[in-house]
Amino acid sequence: MPSPTRRPFRLYLVIAAVALALLAAWWFTGRDGEAAGAYRTATVERGDVRVVISATGTLRATTTVDVGSQVSGQVLEVLADYNDRVTQGQAIARLDPAPFQTRLDQAEADLASARASVNEARASVTNAEADYRRKRDLVERQLIARSEADLALAARDQARARVVSAEAAVRQRQAAVGNARLDVDYTVIRSPVDGVVLLRDIEPGQTVAASFQTPVLFQIAEDLAQMQIDLSVDEADVGQIREGLPVSFTVDAYPDRQFSGEVRQVRLAATATSNVITYPVVVQVQNADLSLLPGMTASAEIVVDGREGVLRVPNAALRYTPPDAPRSGRPGAEGRPRGAPGSMTPGARPGNAGAAAAGRGGASRTLWVLEGKTPQAVPVQVGVSDGTMTEVTGVQEGQQVVVGQERPAE
Structure with missing residues (x-):
């Protein structure tokens, strides 16, 4: 007869076996049904x-003018600074005009000398013509040899030629005076357009050397209310882009603001970078509040369909x-x-x-x-x-x- 102490142990074994059986049944049936x-x-x-093509590009002014100097010299004063608004013809810098003024004075003196030579040549013509007329009359009366009259005629023609040469010298000196006067005028550097100064790379006392590659002294943006983005678009996408498509873009300076524009031009000048061909796409942007600045990076989306x-x-x-x-x-x-x-x-x-x-x-x-x-x-x-x-x-x-x-x- 089993002892009373072994009955509870067997009961526990039975209960454990039933629990394991129920757990296995849930694992193989209920869990699979739940997973299915x-x-x-x-x-x-x-x-x-919306079907969009994403690209990045740089904002810039629609028209940007680089201003240099047409003459060499030392900078006397700078009259415009960064972000200044300038108008067409406004003086923005001055060079030392002294050496150019000296050349102008010399050219004007040469012109005065040339004009005096013209007057002298004309007086010689008058004398030569009078001498020729006298000798022609004497030849007709057979008082002198014809050779003397011929010499007087040649002297008159030479005097007339000297007048023409002297007048040509006057025009040459006038051109020299005009050139020297232009150099004096060029010592004042003026703005060629109305706009805003983006760059000023000039200081008083600096020496400017005008050459075939004149350094950029000022950079002026003509109108910051009209800007553009130069996007680089992959060759696989450029076929879907056409002028007039709407464009939305953001800049890091205003992450929560969405700007808009439209495609103005798809340029044909392809660029190859690491065997990837891209085409420049120009996007026209209205910037009435001047919040967008040149040089900002724009993350743009071109809406090609929707x-x-x-x-x-x-x-x-x-x-x-x-x-x-x-x-x-x-x-x-x-x-x-x-x-x-x-x-x-x-x-x-x-x-x-x-x-x-x-x-x-x-x-x-x-x-x-x-x-x-x-x-x-x-x-x-x-x-x-x-x-x-x-x-x-x-x-x-x-x-x-x-x-x-x-x-x-x-």
Whole structure:
């Protein structure tokens, strides 16, 4: 007969065995059933889908003028500073005019001497003509030899030629005077446009050397209310860009503010950097409040296509297929369209080019709509995509589409 102390021990063993059996049953049945129904879903919603091309660029004034000096000399005074507003023709710096004034005085003296030579030559012409007339009369009366009259004629013609030469010398001296006067005028450096001084690289006492490559003394932005962004766009995206497309951009100085502009020009001068070809795209920007400054880096998005108020689903829903679905129900079986979400155009590089290419849809796809606890395949037509959301037709607003499935815990 068993002892009373062994009965509780056997009872504990029975209870432990039953508990282990129940735990195993839950592990192999209930847990699997729970995992099989753990679908991640998203709601078919109505909203906007925009296809954008992202790029970065630098803000600059539409017209920027570099101002140098046309003559060499020492700077006497600087009349404009950074951020000063200047008008066309305003003096912004002065060079020492003394050496140029000396050359002007010398040129004017040479001009006066040339004019005196003209008067002397004209007097010689008058005398030579009178002498020729006298000798011509004497020849007619046969009082002197004809050779003397010929010599008088030659002397008259030479005197007339000296007048022409003297008059030419006067014009030459006049040109020299004008050139010297221009040099004196050029000692005053003036603004060629109305604008704002962005750069001042000149100080009083500095010597300026004018040469074939004159140093930039001032840089003047003509109108900061009209600015532009020079974007670098990848060759895979540039074919979608045209003049007039809207552009939104931000700058680091105002992270919470959205600015707008439009594409003004797509330039043909390609640039190759590390085997990547990019094209410059010029964006026109209105800067009425002058908050944007030259040199700021702009992160821009060019809107190449868009739909408003359309049904849309996450791109993950178009990529999902239940593990036990037949092969014909998988997304790739219908023939994924070129540039559709989840695909890559042959030869295209990943990144922004792929996101822009996702905007071209129009193919048949399959969505898995959750009805109860079971996903059902629904064929849909896809439209444009922004790389995250895709336009679809063939489903109803508010339906739950499967975007993934939870992995069973190990």
